[in-house]
Amino acid sequence: MDILVCIKRIPDISGQITLNESGTNIDDSSLGHTTSAHEECAVELAIQTAAATGGTVTVLTLGPAEAVEQLRAAVGVGANDGILIEADNPEAFGPEDIASIIGDVIRDRAEEGQNFDLVLLGNDAADTGDFQVPIRLAYDLEYPVLTGIQTLSATGGSGGSGAIEAHGIGPAGTEAFSLELPAVIAVQEGGIDPRYPSITGRMKAKKARIAEYVAPEPGAGNPRIGLELPPEKASAVTILGEGRDAAGALVDILEEIGVIRS
Amino acid sequence: MTLVYVETDESGQVQLTSAEALTFARTNADVLAGSVLEAAVIGSLTESAHKQLAALGVDRIHHLESADLEAYSAAAWAQALVDIAPETGTVLASGTPRGMELMTHVAVRIGERMAANVVAADDEGLLRQVLGGAAFERLRLGGDLQVLTVAGHACNPEETTPTTPEVLTHSPEAAEEDLRTRVLRTEVETTDGNDTTGLTQARAVVGAGRGVGSENGFGEVLELVDHLGGALGVSRVVTGLGWRPHSEQVGQTGSRITPDVYIACGISGAIQHMAGIEGAKTLIAINTDEESTMVQRADYAIIGDLHEVVGAVNEEIRNRRG
Ligand SMILES: Cc1cc2nc3c(=O)[nH]c(=O)nc-3n(C[C@H](O)[C@H](O)[C@H](O)COP(=O)(O)OP(=O)(O)OC[C@H]3O[C@@H](n4cnc5c(N)ncnc54)[C@H](O)[C@@H]3O)c2cc1C
Ligand SMILES: Nc1ncnc2c1ncn2[C@@H]1O[C@H](COP(=O)(O)O)[C@@H](O)[C@H]1O
Numbered sequence: 278m279d280i281l282v283c284i285k286r287i288p289d290i291s292g293q294i295t296l297n298e299s300g301t302n303i304d305d306s307s308l309g310h311t312t313s314a315h316e317e318c319a320v321e322l323a324i325q326t327a328a329a330t331g332g333t334v335t336v337l338t339l340g341p342a343e344a345v346e347q348l349r350a351a352v353g354v355g356a357n358d359g360i361l362i363e364a365d366n367p368e369a370f371g372p373e374d375i376a377s378i379i380g381d382v383i384r385d386r387a388e389e390g391q392n393f394d395l396v397l398l399g400n401d402a403a404d405t406g407d408f409q410v411p412i413r414l415a416y417d418l419e420y421p422v423l424t425g426i427q428t429l430s431a432t433g434g435s436g437g438s439g440a441i442e443a444h445g446i447g448p449a450g451t452e453a454f455s456l457e458l459p460a461v462i463a464v465q466e467g468g469i470d471p472r473y474p475s476i477t478g479r480m481k482a483k484k485a486r487i488a489e490y491v492a493p494e495p496g497a498g499n500p501r502i503g504l505e506l507p508p509e510k511a512s513a514v515t516i517l518g519e520g521r522d523a524a525g526a527l528v529d530i531l532e533e534i535g536v537i538r539s
Numbered sequence: 540m541t542l543v544y545v546e547t548d549e550s551g552q553v554q555l556t557s558a559e560a561l562t563f564a565r566t567n568a569d570v571l572a573g574s575v576l577e578a579a580v581i582g583s584l585t586e587s588a589h590k591q592l593a594a595l596g597v598d599r600i601h602h603l604e605s606a607d608l609e610a611y612s613a614a615a616w617a618q619a620l621v622d623i624a625p626e627t628g629t630v631l632a633s634g635t636p637r638g639m640e641l642m643t644h645v646a647v648r649i650g651e652r653m654a655a656n657v658v659a660a661d662d663e664g665l666l667r668q669v670l671g672g673a674a675f676e677r678l679r680l681g682g683d684l685q686v687l688t689v690a691g692h693a694c695n696p697e698e699t700t701p702t703t704p705e706v707l708t709h710s711p712e713a714a715e716e717d718l719r720t721r722v723l724r725t726e727v728e729t730t731d732g733n734d735t736t737g738l739t740q741a742r743a744v745v746g747a748g749r750g751v752g753s754e755n756g757f758g759e760v761l762e763l764v765d766h767l768g769g770a771l772g773v774s775r776v777v778t779g780l781g782w783r784p785h786s787e788q789v790g791q792t793g794s795r796i797t798p799d800v801y802i803a804c805g806i807s808g809a810i811q812h813m814a815g816i817e818g819a820k821t822l823i824a825i826n827t828d829e830e831s832t833m834v835q836r837a838d839y840a841i842i843g844d845l846h847e848v849v850g851a852v853n854e855e856i857r858n859r860r861g
Contacts, residue, residue: 291809292832294673303674314775314792373652401639401655403791403811405676406669408639408655408688409646416647421719424613424640446735447611448637449549450727454720466792467785500652500678502664507675512835514824520843521851527823528855530839531767534800534821536743537856538768 278332278431278439278458280323281360281393283379283414284316284351286344287404300503302368303404312347315399317471319464322429323397324355324472330431330439333357335393337382339375340367345487353474353482364492372405373497376413382490383418394458395441400424400465411463422461423454427468444468540625541573542601544581544632544641545592551585553592556633558696560689561595563657564631565699570660571629571685577601579620581608584706596699600706607713611637612721615713617644622711624649627683631657634688646686654680656690671791671814691795692818735786735794743769744798744819746789748812749776750805750826750845757783759849760804766856772796772815774806790815804845808832825849 288305295304323334336351338344339362348359362378364370370378383393396418398411408424415422425445432440432455443454443462456462474482517526531537541564545557553561565576578592579601592600601623607615620641624630630645632638634656646653656668664679668690680687738744745767747760757771764771772789773782789796791811797818804825806812813836816822824837825845834840841848 290670290673291811294670294810296674303670371652404670406655406671407653409643409653412640412643413647421614423720425636446636447722447725448546448635450725452611452722453724453726455723456720467788470779470781497652500654500680502677502679504669505666505675505677507673510836514834514837515839516829516834517839517841519841521847523841523843524848524851524855527839527841527848527852528859530821530823531743531800531856532859534743536767536769536800538766539860 278327278330278394279392280327280332280334280395280397281383282316282319282323282334282336282351282356283396283398283410284312284320284336284338284347285399285402285404286310286338286340286347287313287402294506296504296506300505301501302504310343310346312350313399313403314466315401315403315464318427318466318469319397319399320351320354320356321469321471322464325469326395326429326431332394335360337379338362339364339370339378339492341365348487349482349485350474352485353478354472355478358486358488360488360490362490362492368501369499370492370495371497371499372407372409372413374495376410377417377496378492379410379414380417392459394439396420396459396461398461398463400463411461415461418459418461420459420461421456422463423456424463425465426462427465429462540575540577540628541568541571542577542579542620542624542628542630544620544630544638545578546633546635546637547580547582547585547588551583551588553588553595554633554635555696556635556638556691558591558595559691559694560631560633560638561592561597562697563689563694564629565596566694566697567660570662573628575599578704579603579623581616581619589704589706593701593704594698595696596702597704598702600704601709602706603709603711605710605712607718608711610722612713612718613640613644614717614720617641617648618713618717619709619711620645621648623709624684629685629687631687631689634690638688642686642688649684649686651682651684651686652680654678654685654687657687658690658693671811672817673810673814692797738770738772738787738789738794739796741770741796742799743767744772744789744796744801745769746772746774746801746803746806746816747777747783748774748804748806751777751782754782756846759846759853762853763802763849766853769798772801774812803833803837804849806833808836
């Protein structure tokens with residue numbers, strides 16, 4: 278089974294965020310970059326599924342030239358090759374644009390004889406969290422789509438003829454689905470542990486084959502007017518004390534809240 | 540008009556998140572062009588859900604029930620909502636996985652944009668959470684019909700002068716194509732701990748992060764969980780290292796919790812973790828680092844080694860019990 282995984286370059290944030298001068302985006306100039314946890318899991322699922330069925334994994338991103346770093350990282354853990362759709366102003370693209378441009382590249386590849394049986398994405402991007410690109414892409418391609426999927430078990434071979442069973446957490450328990458391929462699946466963290474790159478992986482990553490496209494002008498565009506940060510709250514913490522001596526004060530508070538079992 | 544997709548639980552009660560979404564729709568009616576409030580319930584409509592919807596100010600209930608909609612299929616359920624959606628106004632749901640999925644399908648099917656995790660609406664447009672709640676995006680959707688999801692805790696469910704909603708019953712048939720993604724079977728987890736309901740419903744959650752030190756370092760925190768009849772929640776470092784299962788993870792890519800008290804032990808307070816605990820009423824930090832975000836954001840904190848502090852807390856609880 279040949280699998281395409283769509284990953285997005287995002288700033289690696291853990292502490293304070295600052296905005297750029299125009300307030301339209303995060304200032305990521307001093308930040309490292311990564312991809313979201315959901316997408317790391319999607320890459321891992323793709324690698325395992327391709328290995329089980331005898332197939333390939335291609336990773337794709339729409340982003341700035343630097344996003345090649347994220348494609349290489351995915352090759353480093355086992356993807357075969359990458360596709361960069363270069364856009365120097367990624368924030369000008371809305372989820373409709375991203376989905377339709379990815380759809381065009383998939384059709385373009387099909388014309389060249391490369392048919393992806395399965396397209397995996399993250400459930401939601403860690404930065405914009407639009408929850409839309411996978412579903413919009415599926416409609417664009419006229420493929421069935423599932424979201425929130427944690428594990429896959431392939432039941433078919435390549436050539437778009439097989440089927441796949443997918444599992445995700447629903448409101449009442451783990452839900453199982455069976456899909457005819459080709460299909461689009463949005464993956465959620467939790468069902469599988471992404472692997473770390475090996476030494477040989479890192480070597481492979483350097484030599485990764487990356488096909489390049491240039492993104493067309495955005496159509497629908499991004500509906501964003503600007504970003505805002507929540508007002509900084511002054512710390513209002515009451516320090517109860519240090520070490521074991523403060524235990525009594527904490528138990529007093531828990532008693533007051535009424536959460537200690539009698 | 541505003542149409543709200545309402546989720547009910549196994550006992551047929553309206554989910555808290557849906558009650559929030561209905562309140563959001565009602566209190567923002569002027570901006571959302573929603574002077575009439577409609578609710579759509581798929582599956583059974585219990586007497587108690589009917590009463591809850593009346594108390595929440597719903598003018599009309601669409602009750603959709605049919606063989607084709609019995610098992611969940613996002614495409615089929617979304618089409619059923621599209622068929623009853625107003626021409627202008629708003630269609631919304633709460634920002635649950637189902638809500639997100641259905642609203643995106645609805646938006647694509649009617650050719651509109653969608654905004655996820657909205658927290659406020661005014662004449663300038665919508666405000667929604669991005670970066671797991673660490674920032675907000677202001678945006679304008681345009682179009683005749685706005686499609687959106689309301690972020691959890693964007694507002695508190697609020698009852699109003701009760702209405703006497705009329706019930707319109709529909710039994711939609713789905714296109715074959717829309718049934719391709721139907722749920723085949725649901726396995727209710729009992730043993731392997733994939734169940735997160737304990738964590739999301741608990742009144743007291745004890746959080747454990749890297750500071751616990753190792754897989755074998757959970758003794759004290761688990762005892763405290765037991766004293767509180769609560770649940771254990773962990774950081775992604777803990778699940779990433781394989782110390783605890785992902786079902787216990789709290790944060791942007793884990794559970795979002797709403798306990799009366801959250802006691803974060805050895806957790807630094809990265810934004811992705813904080814995203815999951817915004818709904819906690821009282822936040823207590825136990826950490827060696829007074830400067831850590833978790834301590835700075837907490838209501839109360841104890842500075843020190845968590846094993847020592849939590850051990851002493853357990854001892855104190857045992858002593859007071861006598
Ligand atoms: C896309 C994305 C999604 C993410 N989603 C999540 C998520 O859902 N949930 C989540 O939690 N994280 C998430 N993260 C990871 C997040 O950025 C942090 O890396 C993580 O929360 C840190 O975990 P921690 O606080 O346990 O570890 P650390 O940041 O290493 O902090 C350990 C803390 O323990 C304290 N400490 C050390 N020893 C002791 C001791 N003996 N006693 C008391 N205190 C001690 C230290 O002072 C420190 O504050 C995500 C990251 C990304 C990029
Ligand atoms: N610019 C992009 N390039 C590649 N994949 C993307 C891009 N934007 C979004 N995606 C994929 O779509 C998923 C959902 O994104 P979103 O709809 O923006 O929340 C992400 O987890 C990615 O897998």
